[in-house]
Amino acid sequence: MKKPKNSAPKLDAGANEPELDRRKTSILGTVVYEYIATGEPVGSATLTQKYNLGISPATVRAELASLDEEGYLDQPHTSAGRVPSDRGYRYYVDRLMLPETLTPEEREHIRAEVRRASHQLDSVVDHASHVLSNLTRSIAFAIAPRLSNQIFRHIELIRIGERAVHIVLVTNLGLAAQTTVETSHEMSADDLVRASNSFNEELQGNALVDISMDALTKLARATSLPDDLVRAIAMILGEHSETDVERRLFSGGAHNLLDQQEFRDLRNLRAILDLLEEQQTLYRLLHNSLQGQGARISIGHELPNADMSECSVVTIPYKVGDRNAGAVGILGPRRMQYARLVALMNCMADSLNTLFQGEASHGS
Amino acid sequence: MKKPKNSAPKLDAGANEPELDRRKTSILGTVVYEYIATGEPVGSATLTQKYNLGISPATVRAELASLDEEGYLDQPHTSAGRVPSDRGYRYYVDRLMLPETLTPEEREHIRAEVRRASHQLDSVVDHASHVLSNLTRSIAFAIAPRLSNQIFRHIELIRIGERAVHIVLVTNLGLAAQTTVETSHEMSADDLVRASNSFNEELQGNALVDISMDALTKLARATSLPDDLVRAIAMILGEHSETDVERRLFSGGAHNLLDQQEFRDLRNLRAILDLLEEQQTLYRLLHNSLQGQGARISIGHELPNADMSECSVVTIPYKVGDRNAGAVGILGPRRMQYARLVALMNCMADSLNTLFQGEASHGS
DNA sequence: AATTAGCACTCTCAAGTGCCGATTGCTAAT
DNA sequence: ATTAGCAATCGGCACTTGAGAGTGCTAATT
Numbered sequence: 002m003k004k005p006k007n008s009a010p011k012l013d014a015g016a017n018e019p020e021l022d023r024r025k026t027s028i029l030g031t032v033v034y035e036y037i038a039t040g041e042p043v044g045s046a047t048l049t050q051k052y053n054l055g056i057s058p059a060t061v062r063a064e065l066a067s068l069d070e071e072g073y074l075d076q077p078h079t080s081a082g083r084v085p086s087d088r089g090y091r092y093y094v095d096r097l098m099l100p101e102t103l104t105p106e107e108r109e110h111i112r113a114e115v116r117r118a119s120h121q122l123d124s125v126v127d128h129a130s131h132v133l134s135n136l137t138r139s140i141a142f143a144i145a146p147r148l149s150n151q152i153f154r155h156i157e158l159i160r161i162g163e164r165a166v167h168i169v170l171v172t173n174l175g176l177a178a179q180t181t182v183e184t185s186h187e188m189s190a191d192d193l194v195r196a197s198n199s200f201n202e203e204l205q206g207n208a209l210v211d212i213s214m215d216a217l218t219k220l221a222r223a224t225s226l227p228d229d230l231v232r233a234i235a236m237i238l239g240e241h242s243e244t245d246v247e248r249r250l251f252s253g254g255a256h257n258l259l260d261q262q263e264f265r266d267l268r269n270l271r272a273i274l275d276l277l278e279e280q281q282t283l284y285r286l287l288h289n290s291l292q293g294q295g296a297r298i299s300i301g302h303e304l305p306n307a308d309m310s311e312c313s314v315v316t317i318p319y320k321v322g323d324r325n326a327g328a329v330g331i332l333g334p335r336r337m338q339y340a341r342l343v344a345l346m347n348c349m350a351d352s353l354n355t356l357f358q359g360e361a362s363h364g365s
Numbered sequence: 366m367k368k369p370k371n372s373a374p375k376l377d378a379g380a381n382e383p384e385l386d387r388r389k390t391s392i393l394g395t396v397v398y399e400y401i402a403t404g405e406p407v408g409s410a411t412l413t414q415k416y417n418l419g420i421s422p423a424t425v426r427a428e429l430a431s432l433d434e435e436g437y438l439d440q441p442h443t444s445a446g447r448v449p450s451d452r453g454y455r456y457y458v459d460r461l462m463l464p465e466t467l468t469p470e471e472r473e474h475i476r477a478e479v480r481r482a483s484h485q486l487d488s489v490v491d492h493a494s495h496v497l498s499n500l501t502r503s504i505a506f507a508i509a510p511r512l513s514n515q516i517f518r519h520i521e522l523i524r525i526g527e528r529a530v531h532i533v534l535v536t537n538l539g540l541a542a543q544t545t546v547e548t549s550h551e552m553s554a555d556d557l558v559r560a561s562n563s564f565n566e567e568l569q570g571n572a573l574v575d576i577s578m579d580a581l582t583k584l585a586r587a588t589s590l591p592d593d594l595v596r597a598i599a600m601i602l603g604e605h606s607e608t609d610v611e612r613r614l615f616s617g618g619a620h621n622l623l624d625q626q627e628f629r630d631l632r633n634l635r636a637i638l639d640l641l642e643e644q645q646t647l648y649r650l651l652h653n654s655l656q657g658q659g660a661r662i663s664i665g666h667e668l669p670n671a672d673m674s675e676c677s678v679v680t681i682p683y684k685v686g687d688r689n690a691g692a693v694g695i696l697g698p699r700r701m702q703y704a705r706l707v708a709l710m711n712c713m714a715d716s717l718n719t720l721f722q723g724e725a726s727h728g729s
Numbered sequence: 730a731a732t733t734a735g736c737a738c739t740c741t742c743a744a745g746t747g748c749c750g751a752t753t754g755c756t757a758a759t
Numbered sequence: 760a761t762t763a764g765c766a767a768t769c770g771g772c773a774c775t776t777g778a779g780a781g782t783g784c785t786a787a788t789t
Contacts, residue, residue: 042781044780044781044782045781045782046780046781056732056733057732057733057734058733058734058781059732059733059734059735059783060731060732060733062781062782062783063732063783065782066782066783076781076782077741078739078740078741079738079739079740079741079781079782080738080739080740080741080779080780080781080782081740081741081780081781081782082780082781082782119526119529120525120526120529120531120545120547121525121531121545124545155523155524155525155554157521157523157533159519159521159533159535159540160519160535161484161485161519161535161539161540162483162484162539165483165484165539167484167485167533167535167540169521169523169531169533171523171524171525171531175525175526175529176523176525176531176545181484181485181488181540183484190519255619256635256638256639256642259631259634259635259638265631267623267629270623271620271623274620274623275620278620406752408751408752408753409752409753410751410752420761420762421761421762421763422752422762422763423754423761423762423763423764424760424761424762426752426753426754427754427761429753430753430754440752440753441770442768442769442770443752443753443767443768443769443770444750444751444752444753444767444768444769444770445751445752445753445769445770446751446752446753730789731788731789732787732788732789733786733787733788733789734785734786734787734788735784735785735786735787736783736784736785737782737783737784737785738781738782738783738784739780739781739782739783740779740780740781740782741778741779741780741781742777742778742779742780743776743777743778743779744775744776744777744778745774745775745776745777746773746774746775746776747772747773747774747775748771748772748773748774749770749771749772749773750769750770750771750772751768751769751770751771752767752768752769752770753766753767753768753769754765754766754767754768755764755765755766755767756763756764756765756766757762757763757764757765758761758762758763758764759760759761759762759763
C-alpha cells in the first residue's frame with residue numbers, strides 16, 4: 002500500500018519518517034480511511050469487521066497500542082477507539098494516500114467556472130475561491146497573480162470627481178488592477194486623457210517589473226501630473242505591491258464550517274473566522290507555497306497558528322507564463338478528504354495555468 | 366393576541382394598539398429596558414429592587430400577569446421571569462423608547478468613514494455597512510443608490526482583451542458602475558475610444574432615467590458597436606437595472622452573530638447566514654423602506670421570514686438629491702438597543718444624504 | 730514467538746433522581 | 760387596592776447508576 006507522491010515538501014517529511022512494517026501500515030491506513038469517512042474514533046472491532054485484515058481484534062489492539070505509542074494515533078479517551086494524530090495523517094498523506102481522479106464533469110465544471118470570469122484578474126481569483134469552497138464545503142482562499150511579470154498594455158485615468166481619479170490598469174492578462182485616488186488639485190478630463198496617452202505610448206509592451214520609478218517620474222513631469230497621482234500610479238504598477246503583504250486575500254465558504262462537526266464548539270469557529278479576517282496568516286501560507294511546486298499539505302500543528310491545530314490546509318501555486326504568480330488554498334478540518342482535495346486543487350491550478358498561459362500569449 | 370403588520374408599522378401600529386395605563390406602561394418599559402440590558406428574564410423581585418417603582422413585588426406580579434395575558438410579555442417557563450414579546454417590543458419602540466443621541470465623536474466617526482470611500486458608489490455603501498456592523502456588532506446591509514436619477518458624466522470603454530471590454534460609468538456621484546463584457550467580434554482600441562467619445566458628447570448631462578433605448582441604439586449604429594456591447598451599455602445605464610431585483614446587496618459583520626447569546630444554537634445561526642447569502646429577503650426589506658421616510662423597525666414575526674422570528678431589523682432610506690435612492694439596514698437579535706440603533710441609522714442616513722447631496726451639486 | 734480468546738477494567742454517555750433556588754399565583758389580611 | 764405570606768411549580772445542577780464501547784493484560788493456543 003505504499004504510495005508515490007505529488008510534491009516537494011512531502012518528500013522531505015516522508016524521508017524523515019521511519020517506515021512502518023507492512024501490517025502497521027495497513028492498519029494505520031485503514032484507521033485514517035475509516036475515520037475520514039465516518040468521523041467516529043475507530044476501534045479494533047470495527048476494523049476487523051468492516052475490513053478484511055485476516056487478523057483478530059486482539060492482534061489489531063496490540064498494533065493500535067503500538068501505533069499509539071509511536072505517536073501515529075491518539076485516543077480521545079480510554080474507552081474510545083483511535084483517531085489519527087498529526088503524525089498519522091502525515092504518514093498517510095505522504096505514503097498511503099491513493100491519488101484520486103476527478104470525473105470529466107467535475108474537471109470541466111472547474112475549467113468552465115474559471116473561464117467565466119476571465120479578463121478580470123480579481124474576479125477570476127475570487128470566483129475560483131468560491132468554486133472551490135462550494136466543491137469542498139470548506140473555506141477556500143486565494144491571491145491574485147502578482148503583477149510583476151505581466152506586460153503593460155494600457156492605463157486609463159478616469160476623472161470621477163472634481164479631485165478624484167480612477168485608475169485602471171490593463172495588462173496582457175486583462176484588467177489587472179484598479180484604484181481610486183484623491184488628488185490635491187483638480188485635473189481636467191483632457192489633462193488626464195493626454196497623460197494616459199503618453200503613459201500608454203511609452204510603456205506599451207514592457208513587463209511591469211521593468212518599469213522603473215525613474216521612467217514614471219520623467220513621464221509624469223512631461224505630462225505635469227500631480228505628485229499624489231503619480232504615486233498612485235507607481236503603486237498600482239507594482240513598484241510597491243511586490244513587497245506588499247497587504248495584497249488582497251480572496252476567500253469564500255466560511256459558512257461551510259458550520260456543517261463540520263469539529264466546529265460545533267463556537268470558540269474554534271470564532272478563532273478561524275478571526276483568522277480569515279486578519280488575512281495575514283493565510284496570506285503567508287499562500288505566499289510560501291509560491292516557492293514550491295504542486296499541492297502542499299499542512300496538518301494541524303504544522304500550521305503556524307495554534308488556533309488552527311484542528312485544521313488542515315492544502316495550498317497550490319499557479320503560474321503566469323512559466324513562473325508561479327499566485328496561489329489558492331483550502332482550509333478545513335484535519336479530517337478532510339486529502340486525496341480528493343489534492344485532485345481538485347491540481348485541477349484548479351491547471352485551469353488557472355492554462356487560462357493565464359493562453360491570455361499571456363495573446364496580444365493587443 | 367392581535368398582531369400588527371409590517372407594511373407601515375411604526376405609526377399605524379402605535380395608533381392601533383390600545384393605550385396601557387400609566388403603571389402598566391411603566392412596568393412594561395422597565396421590563397424591556399432591563400431585559401435589553403441584561404438578557405435575563407425579569408422577575409418581580411428584580412424590578413422592585415433595581416427600580417424605584419413604589420409598589421410591592423406582589424403588585425408587580427399582578428401587573429406582569431396581566432401584561433402577559435394581554436400578550437405584551439412572555440414567560441420562557443413557569444419559574445422564570447418575563448421577557449418582552451413582539452408586541453411588547455412594538456409597544457416599547459412606538460411609545461416608550463426615548464430617542465438617544467450620539468456623542469459628537471461617534472457622529473464624526475461615521476461621517477468621516479463614509480466620506481473616506483466616496484467617489485465610488487459601491488465602496489461607499491460597502492464601507493457604510495462595515496462601519497455600521499462594527500458599531501453595532503450586528504449584521505449591517507445596504508444597497509447602492511439606484512442610478513436612475515443620477516446624471517450621466519462619462520462612459521469609458523476599455524479594451525481588456527481580444528474580445529473583452531470593460532465598461533466604466535461615471536455620473537455626478539462618481540464611479541457609479543462597471544462591468545466586463547465579452548464581445549462577439551474584436552474591437553480595436555481606437556473604435557472603442559471613438560465610440561466612448563460619441564456617447565460622452567451625446568449623453569453628457571442627461572439624467573440616466575432620461576436616456577432612451579432609442580437614443581442608445583442610434584448612437585451605437587453610428588459608431589458601429591456590436592450588439593452585445595450595446596446591450597451591456599444599456600444594461601449598465603439602468604434601462605434594465607430599475608426592475609432588477611438582483612441589485613447587489615452589500616453586507617458585513619456576520620461574525621458578530623457569534624457573540625450574541627441568542628445564536629448559541631447553530632441552527633438559528635445557519636438560517637440567518639443562509640438568508641444573507643440568498644440576499645432576496647434582505648434586499649426586499651431595504652427596497653420597501655424606500656417608500657417611507659426615516660428609520661423603520663421590524664420585530665420578530667413582523668419580518669417576512671419565519672427564520673427571522675428571533676431577530677429584529679432596522680432600515681432607513683437615504684436620498685440622492687431629494688428622492689430616496691438607496692437604503693441601509695441592521696439585522697440583530699430582537700433584544701437589540703433600539704434607541705441607539707435608530708440614532709446610528711439616522712446619523713448614517715444623514716451622512717449619506719449630505720455626501721450625495723454635495724456630490725450631486727458639483728459638476729464636471 | 731506470534732497470535733488469540735477471555736476477561737476485568739476504564740471511561741463516556743444518557744437516563745434518572747433529588748435538591749436548590751427562583752419565581753409565580755393565590756389567599757387572606759390590611 | 761395593595762400587600763405579606765406561603766404553597767406550588769419548574770429549570771438547572773449535581774450526583775448516581777447502568778449500559779455500551781473499547782481497551783490492555785494474561786494465559787492458552789498455534
